[in-house]
Amino acid sequence: MQKSEMLEDYDNILFKSRSILKEYTLCDNCLGRFFIKLTGFSSSRRLGSRIKDSLNFTTITKCYICKNLLTPSNIYVKMMQDASTGYEFSSFLVGATLKRSVVDRDDKIRSKFRLRGVDSIKTEVTRELGKKFAKKTKTSLDYLLPNITFTMNFRTDKCEVKAKPVFLYGRYLKNKGGISQKQESCQDCKGTGCIFCSNHGIVHFDSVEGKISQFLYKKFGSDQVKFTWIGGEDKTSLVKGDGRPFFAKLISPKRQNIQLPKKSVFDEITVNDLRKIDYIPRGSIPFRSKITILVMAKKGISSNKLKKLKQLINIPITLTGTHGKQTKKIVHKLRYRKNSLQSFTIEIDTDGGLPIKRFVEGNSVIPNITEMLNIKCFCKKFDINQIILSK
Structure with a gap:
């Protein structure tokens, strides 16, 4: 020009x-x-x-639009510093909630004087705060993947900060029965987090979820952990082999770069191969399970009759959900052995997601073991021998 x-x-x-x-x-x-x-x-x-x-113009009164919102900007920068105390970060982003009247006055002038392509007052506020905070803390603005995000609420004069989540992958083994996979939610907040559960969403730590969560709270300084389990097991079940895979999302962790041990033992729970990943896969994750099932029959059963169990191999097993939705699973391999007149053990290699107790007892699963043998059967116990993720 x-x-x-x-x-x-x-x-x-x-x-x-x-x-x-x-x-x-x-x-x-x-x-x-x-x-x-x-x-x-x-x-x-x-x-x-x-x-x-x-123009030889001197400002002696408050700004019509923002009421001199940015004049005491150092106060807001200090609020941001206080809110981010304890967080490890090198990049950040600033958001803002303004009073509706401020936005309306800004819109009024831009419309009245036909000011096109002009940044809003909100954009200006966040940009100015960002520049001053970056200079003060020697960090940088990042509009794509910031370590932490501030929300400055000018309606309430409060500043909130959230860190980007950390995603983890690992496998757990359960060496003793009597431990549930999932932890019961806090009764006061139903799992959302409150003062009575220290914002964890859970109060007790006596399950697989609870024990792993407690470890991650301390390591990362996170309040909450959200798990994605690759299948589930009964409270009495053992989990053997390489362990059950799981994903964990840490909500707003204060620490991001943590060295994780390859093996961690929490009483009866062992976690292996715990590591950071970029994201948790969306949708259902296909897998296969190798499971040992102890079955009790209501009356005596002959070895010859048990041979019928082989008919369950490689045929569609139809599961009907509570709302009538049907899914199909395949039992790829099946072996059995008779323990006593009314007891036998089955080892299966099956598609993940087959409900074992229902498969044995015949609750909305067709065909099932009870139906195949024409004798009422009950699942006494089952253990997970191996979980294999499909590629």
């Missing part, structure tokens, strides 16, 4: 600024914001000050 054109543009800016300032008193930030994209300036405040100097 030639110098003459630049001067002409600046004259137009001064002309429009004079019209605005005749009716409204604006701070340097708000005035400069309206025209900064037409100039080479990097600061709305400096541009606004330059325009006022050119």
Whole structure:
């Protein structure tokens, strides 16, 4: 752009600024914001000050739009510093909640004076706070993947901070029965987090979920952990082999870069191969399970009759859910051995998600063991020998 054109543009800016300032008193930030994209300036405040100097205009009252919202900006920067105490971060993003009246006044002037392509007051506020906080803390603004995100609420004069989640993958073994996979939610908040559960969403730590969560709270400084389990087992079941895979999402952890042990033991629970991952896969994750099932029959059963169990191999097993939805599973391999007149053990290699007790007892699963043998059967116990993720 030639110098003459630049001067002409600046004259137009001064002309429009004079019209605005005749009716409204604006701070340097708000005035400069309206025209900064037409100039080479990097600061709305400096541009606004330059325009006022050119017009011999002095601000002596509050800004009509923001009521001098950014004048005490150091106060808000201090609030951001206080809110982020204890967090490890090198990048951040700032969001803001403004009073509706501030936004309305900004919209009114932009519409009245036909100011097109102008950043909103909210954008200006977050940009200015971001620049000052970055300079103060020697960190950087990141609009894509910030370590932490601030939300400055100008309605309540409060600042909230959230860290980006950490995603983990691991496998757990259960070496003793009597431990549930999932932890019961806090009765007061139903799992959302409250003062009575220290925002964890759970109160007790006597399950697989509870024991692993407690470890992760301490390691990462996170309040909550959300698990995605690859299948489940009964409270009495053991989990052997390489263990059951799981994913964990840590909500707003204060620490991100933590060295994780390859093996951790929490009483009867062992966690192996715990590591950070980029994301948790969406949708259902296909897998196969190798399971040992102890079955009790209501009456005596012959070895010859048990041979019928082989008919369950490689045929569709139809599961009917509570709302009538049907899914199909396949038992790929099956072996059995008779223990006593009314007891036998089955070892199966099956698609993941087959409900073992229902498969034995015949509750909305067709075909099933009870039906196949024509004798009422009960699942006394089952153990997980191996979980294999499908590629």
